[in-house]
Structure formats: structure tokens, C-alpha cells
Amino acid sequence: MIQLVDLIDLKLRESNDRTLSFGQLVMAMVINGLGFTGRTLHMYSEYFKDKPLERLIGEGVKAEQINQLFITRVPQTLKEAKTLIKLAPTLSFTPLSSGYEGVFHECEYGGVKQKWLLVRSEQAAKRETHTLSKRMHKQAEQARKSFKQLSQKIFACEVDAQKSLEEWEKKQILCKKPERIEALLMVMTVCLMVYAALEHQIRKQLVEQEQYFPDMKYKPHQKPTARWVFQCFQGITIMYINQDTVIVANLEDRNHTIIDCLGYHYQKIYS
Secondary structure: OOOHHHHHHHHOOOOOOOOOOHHHHHHHHHHHHOOOOOOOOOOHHHHHOOOOHHHHOOOOOOHHHHHHOOOOOOOOOOHHHHHHHHOHHHOOOEEEEOOEEEEEEEEEEOOEEEEEEEEEOHHHHHHHHHHHHHHHHHHHHHHHHHHHHHHOOOOOOHHHHHHHHHHHHHHHHOOOOHHHHHHHHHHHHHHHHHHHHHHHHHHHHHHHOOOOEEOOOOOEEOOOOHHHHHHHOOOOEEEEEOOOEEEEEOOOHHHHHHHHHHOHHHHHHOO
16 A cells, blocks of 8 residues: 555645645545546546545545645736735745745635745746746747748738738747646656556565456456556445445456455455
């Protein structure tokens, strides 16, 4: 069992006004990321509405809590975020770690109470200035080349030329935000770490316990991929009868093989 929640909670300070810990929220993102769903990562509501969250994450955890409490980067396009950044020189920053300082800011946005952390790093500022300069130079060179190609085209009329020019201008405005890419990469990196660790543990325990898991051709195997194992666990249903009786339905022998190999924590989820 990968104690991801405990490891994160040991590193981060808990707040009394939170119903879910930071570790539980990251675990929710990992479950979403490893769900192999075609929908975007932030669509928690639909994804978690049919998941047994109390068994997967913790007692009393509900889907709406995950929707409301999550860790994300505050868009700098927000008016309040811009104001906070401008006020940075007047704020009292607290050392976070070597080379980093931070200050908390409580606010309410979209009817939801939030707690922002503004981080300052001199090294990052120097690095970002250099990176920004290179990126701007590269984008300017790309724009120059594409405009040169556009100017060499022959159009049938002025209307067509004007339309092509407007389309070219729109392409120059639309760009990917580095912050969003960084945040998504962080989540996906954690997902890949969990995926690799779980796959290693499954294969290791199958060998040590002399057990076999059927592959896609139903042949006994000791090196299944984590994705194949995940797919074999689809369709399992938890039934609640009279609030006291809980039945886990549709468990097959191959599911029990993995559950028994992984040990107590997984047996508790599917018991």
C-alpha cells in the first residue's frame, strides 16, 4: 500500500477549517488521473459521483467536498490576484524554505472561501526573466516568418486577404499558459509515479506469493500491466442495504488474486 496521503500530510501543515486533508485531495487527483477517462482532469463532479470515496480516500468523504476543496494555481488574470501581486512589496513574507518566502491571503471568489499562498523567489524571478526573454524572441521570430508567408500569398480579392489577416492575428493571441502546463505536468507526474509503484508491487507480490493473474488471452501471468489490472477492476459495484449491510458485487477470482497480494488496506476497501 502506497501511503501517499500520510506522506503528504506529514509534510504540509493542516488547517482547522478543512474537512479534507491536502493528502486526500491529491489522492483524489491521482484516482481521477489514473481513471483513464477521456474527460478533463478538473471535472470531479461527474467522475466521483459513482465512486466509493469513503473506502478509497477516507471515512465521511463526499464528492461535493472534493469539488469545493482543491489545490490549484490562482489565475493571475483575476483582479484580486493582480492587486495582491502589486501589493507584494508591502506584505510581510515568511520564509518557507531555502530561497523561498510566502504570505497567505484569505479571500472569497465565486462564493467559495479560499486561502491563497503568494510565493516569492529571487532565483525563480531571474530564471523566469531569462526564459521569458527567450520565449518572446522565439515567438516574435515565428510570427515574423508566418507573416512573411502570408504576405507572399496571392488573394482573389481584398475581402479574402482581410479575412486571412484576421485569422493570422487570432493565432498570435492564442497561446498556452505555462502555469497550466506546469500544474498538469505535476499531477500527471504523481499519477505516473503511483502507476509505476503499484505495477512494481503487484508483480513483486505475484512472484513472492507464487500467484498468477490472467492476461488478455486468459493465460496465467506474473507481469501484468497496471492498466490491464485497472480495467479488470471495472464493473465492481458496492451495494448498501439498510445502511448497515454492505455488499461488494461482481468480484471475480482474478480480482481477489490482486487484492490478496496487495494486503490488508486493499482487502479492507473491497470487503
